[in-house]
Amino acid sequence: MRVSMDLELKDIPGQLLLVLKPISDFKGNLVTVVHHHEKRTPRGTIPVQVVFEIKADKLDDIISKFEESGVSVVSVDEKRYLEHGTVILIGHIVHTDIQDTIDKMDETGCAELVDLNLSMPKIDCPSSACLKIDAVNKEELNLVIELLKKIAVEKDLLVIEPIESELRV
Amino acid sequence: MKTIRTSIIGFGAVGQGVAKVILSKNEYLNNMGIDLRVVAIADSKTAVIDENGLDLSAVLARKLEQGSVGSENIGGTEIIKTVEHDLVVEITPTNINDGGVGLGNMIAAFEKGMDVVTSNKGPLALKYCELEEMAKNSGSQFKFEATVGGAMPIINLASETLAGNKILSMEGILNGTCNYILCRMMEENAPYDQMVAEAQELGIAETDPIYDVEGIDTACKLVILANAIFGMNATYKDVSVTGITKITPEALLLAQNNGYDIKLIGEVNGSKINVSPKLVPKDNPLAVGGTLNVASLQTDISGPITITGRGAGSIETASAILSDIISIYKD
Incomplete structure (x- = not known):
């Protein structure tokens, strides 16, 4: 997931390293660092904004490391889902237990259905649906689309997925 | 000038397109040092043969008026086997189940060491490796740009x-x-x-x-x-x-x-x-x-x-066939 943090550092040499090292140690991937040296706080600290990608279970460890070394964490904003996918389904979507279809996707834990737009023109005619799926990364997005294709075979639905170059990792 | 004696086997929309393109590009081919001489044309029922080179305009006109290319009662495969020439332009209707007459025509051509240019997908979709192998063993050139995407030159x-x-x-x-x-x-x-x-x-x-x-x-x-x-x-x-x-x-x-x-x-x-x-x-x-x-x-x-x-159309597909022919025979 992607994490955005507002931190405050003491205005003495070597403080930025106290932020970067734990991110690196826990195999995070740094996206941006903005060091606002000119916006010194009334407390005499320097605001720093960092954005990095990290496995969800490592975030608490990183925050503990920051606190141990005197880096104050002002706010943490996590964005768990980085990838958004669109898939179209055609067939008897509702009558083949739509709840079950959604549950199976959500149960993966790494992706979930966030929007469903359903068009049912006539009774007994196949319905069409547009599904929006959020996933932690492209690999998980691909996995959940594969899962949906498997479910679709069982339920005789047609899955229209994005072209390969859109899903390429 | 290199003289290439060729047959056109199959004279539907694409076959006629090939004849038209050869006619209109005759000078262009000559400038490249290629004298492309069509010595035989066969449609599904009839054929016309002239070892000195056919008058393509006359054959096209006859096909348009009478629905057949000639009066000779000889099939495409027979032409490949008996008429002396260098290149077979194989454009019979595609057959995806068993390759149809196209497959037999290609095999006959390779057996005689002739080159083949085709737009016929069926035989390639079924027996690609065998055909490539046969062409290689007989020293034949085998080109099929026209089978995929018409005028779009993807294979080349x-x-x-x-x-x-x-x-x-x-x-x-x-x-x-x-x-x-x-x-x-x-x-x-x-x-x-x-x-x-x-x-x-x-x-x-x-x-x-x-x-x-x-x-x-x-x-x-x-x-x-x-x-x-x-x-x-x-x-x-x-x-x-x-x-x-x-x-x-x-x-x-x-x-x-x-x-x-x-x-x-x-x-x-x-x-x-x-x-x-x-x-x-x-x-x-x-x-x-x-x-x-x-x-x-x-x-x-x-x-x-x-x-x-x-991706389709007789002249567009014929353009791909022409480019294959040129790529074989240009110096």
Whole structure:
């Protein structure tokens, strides 16, 4: 997931390293660092904004490391889902237990259905649906689309997925 | 000047297109040092032979007026076996079940060490490796650019122009009929059946459109690309195929509202050969309209290369045949 943090550092040499090292140690991937040296706080600290990608279970460890070394964490904003996918389904979507279809996707834990737009023109005619799926990364997005294709075979639905170059990792 | 004696086996729309293109490009060919002399033409019932070279305008006129090319009662395979010539332009109707007469014609040509240029997909989709092997053993040239994407030069692009690149994957639209039907369904918010009927009326779809709309035609072309570009040993049964018959206007509208077109996409990726309707972002180069074909090759050093062009039509297909002929005989 992607994490955005507002931190405050003491205005003495070597403080930025106290932020970067734990991110690196826990195999995070740094996206941006903005060091606002000119916006010194009334407390005499320097605001720093960092954005990095990290496995969800490592975030608490990183925050503990920051606190141990005197880096104050002002706010943490996590964005768990980085990838958004669109898939179209055609067939008897509702009558083949739509709840079950959604549950199976959500149960993966790494992706979930966030929007469903359903068009049912006539009774007994196949319905069409547009599904929006959020996933932690492209690999998980691909996995959940594969899962949906498997479910679709069982339920005789047609899955229209994005072209390969859109899903390429 | 190099004299190339050639036969045209099959004289439907594409065969006549080839004759017209040879006529109109005669001077161009001469300037390249090629004297292309058509010594025999066969349609499904009749044939005409002249070892000194046929008058193509006269044959075209006769075909138009009388529906046949000549009065000789000799089949295409017989011509290949008995008339002395160098090149067979094999354009009989494609047959995906057993390769049809085209397969026999190609084998007969290779047995005699003749070169073959073809637009006939069936034999290649079924017996690509065997045919390549036969051509190699007999020292024959075997060219089939016209089998995939009509005027769009995808095979020669990958094998010659992009030399030095490894082609990693390919995806594209290889059937103009399906593309037309899907585009029109989206434009008119009309059901599938209605737009198939329109396509049939315009001559874009066949009376029996199953070969196109079920993805079979695209699958055959993918088999040829998988073998010719990716060096796979694939046949039709290795392709997973889903056609466009189940697509609804509602699905197209939902896709459109989210910035996508639905297109019948063929792809070769790793060992996977697949035909199915897919979502193509409207700003993607694959989102071409009408009956156009398009293919995007993912290469290791050049990145993605995309080409688009007319995938069908007699003159367009004939242009691919002409380019194959020139590539064999130019110095």
